[in-house]
Amino acid sequence: MKATKKYENKKILVLGLAKSGVAAAALLHKLGAFVTVNDAKEFDQNPDAQHLLELGITVITGSHPVDLLDEGFVLIVKNPGIPYSNPILEKAIKKHIPIITEIELAYQISEAPFIGITGTNGKTTTTTMIHQLLNSERQKGQAYLAGNIGFPASTVAQDVTADDVLVTELSSFQLMGVDEFRPHIAAITNLYEAHLDYHGDKAAYLAAKWRIQENMTSADFLLLNVDQPVFQELSHHTQATVIPFSTAKKLDRGACLSQGVLHYNQEEIIQASELGVPGIHNVENALVAIAVAKLSGVSTAAIKATLTQFSGVPHRTEYVGDVAGRKFYNDSKATNSLATEKALSGFEKSRLVLIAGGLDRGNEFAELIPHFKGLKAAVFYGETKEKLKKAADSAGVETVHLVDTLEEAVPSAFSESDEGDAILLSPANASWDQFPNFEVRGETFVALMKKLSK
Structure with missing residues (x-):
């Protein structure tokens, strides 16, 4: 960890806990700051706040009182999920109190360089691919996962050396709170409309990502998806050295898909069919990972071996097993139609049985109709089953079953499948009608698959 007296004897407010808030508060306390933590959850239900109090940190819980700012704080480290419309933050902005997120704090103390991955879709898979690639034949140091995946960056950054590298998944929320943060390699996987309730409009969302x-500088590398016109334009407005990537056009420089082969600077790296995870979206993810690996000195042989064996990230089009010749894929993270569209693109539809359904948020799923066409069968469950059936009927899907629960859906899907088929859970809905989160939904799917084999 870099030695710094920057925060010594400074009054700093950590707003919001969760993993990143706890890590930031503990680090600032270690650096000699006078830390106050403010979290909305009541103290008796807040083990994180209780732990920080035991460390000697001032803890205020149950609400976000605006008069806290009368205490003379010189900095706020905020939880990324707390919007800037929070009254404390609005007042802090008026008082010109700097506001950062925990990733900025991690950068300031890290001896290791950063690789930063952001974008609307594919961040976690791409970050995980990169992590595995950079460790595949590493002789010195280690690549660490941090940020939205793995451990909080400010925890990991305390122990790394200059021989290591931090591979970080970064959200738009985190990037709004950076100041000095400078990754040596960065990538923006893609950009679609998302989090507009937080950012207000797509322009503000893009601006956050672009940070x-x-x-x-020109000594750093920025990977941009040139299939999207917005990044073709923005590529001319950065000091970084731009490395383009594309699944749609052949590139002489950068990473691209051409005639079914993934290339980097015109070198053939791997056949798309050899990737361990299916779908054009995973080709896009792999192109980013290949470019980062090549820029980091990883050999083509190691890249190919790693990506061939890569089985995905839990709950993201993850291959989870084979039962009687049927391959099962868990895409429980697909909590909206766009994610399910991406998943469906990776399969031969005539050999695919889809399981979908979940919380009804008012969507009619018309956007899924063209992507349902050609499905062998579909099983829909939960609150949205009738709406999904309407879309499947419009797509001409001949075999559609409606059930109440995922527990009924899995054996129903199996009964409609044959040897050589795939069964995909890609719900296109949030999980909260039947499960506390998408992780539990995915774990339940895997358990039900295993039950079929008994």
Whole structure:
């Protein structure tokens, strides 16, 4: 960890806990700051706050009192999920109190360089691919996962050396709170409309993502998806060295898909059919990972071996097993139609049985109709089953079953499948009608698959 007296004897407010808030508060306390933590959850139901109090940190819970700012704080480290419309933050902005997120704090103390991955879709899979690639033949140091995946960056950054590298998945929320943060390699996987309730509009969302490159120089590398016109334009507005990637056009420089082969700077790396995970979206993810690996000195042989064996990230089009010749895929993370569209693109529909359904948020699923066409069968469950059936009927899907629960859906899907088929859970809905989160939903799917084999 870099030695710093920057925060010594400074009054700092950590707003919001969860993993990143706890990590930031503990680090600032270690650096000699006078830390106050403020979290909305009541103290008796807040083990994180109780732990920090035991460390000697001032803890205020149950609400976010605006008069806290009368205490003379010189900095706020906020939980990324707390919007800037929070009254404390609005007042802090008026008082010109700097506001950062925990990733900025991690950067300031890290001896290791950062690789930063952001975008709307594919961040977790791409970050995980990169992590595995950079450790595949590493002789010195280690690549660490941090940020939205793995451990909080400010925890990991305390122990790394200059021989290591931090591979970080970064959200738009985190990037709004950076100041000095400068990754050596950064990538924006893609950009679609998302989190507009937080950002207000797509322009503000893009601006937050674009902050990943604001401190980069020509010695740093920025990977941009040139299939999207917005990044073709923005590629001319950065100091970083731009590395383009594309699944739609052949590139002489950068990473691209051409005639079913993934290339980097015109070198053939791997056949798309050899990737361990299916779908054009995973080709896009792999192109980013290949470019980062090549820029980091990883050999083509190691890249190919790693990506061939890569089985995905839990709950994201993850291959989870084979029962009687049927391959099962868990895509429980698909909590909206766009994610399910991406998953469906990776399969031969005539050999695919889809399981979908979940919480009704008012969507009619018309956007899924063209992607349902050609499905061998579909099983829909939960609150949205009737709406999904309407879309499947419009798509001409001949075999559709409606059930109440996922527990009924899995054996129903199996009964409609034959040897050589795939069974995919890609719900297109949030899980909260029947499960506390998408992880539990995915774990339940895997358990039900295993039950079929008994």
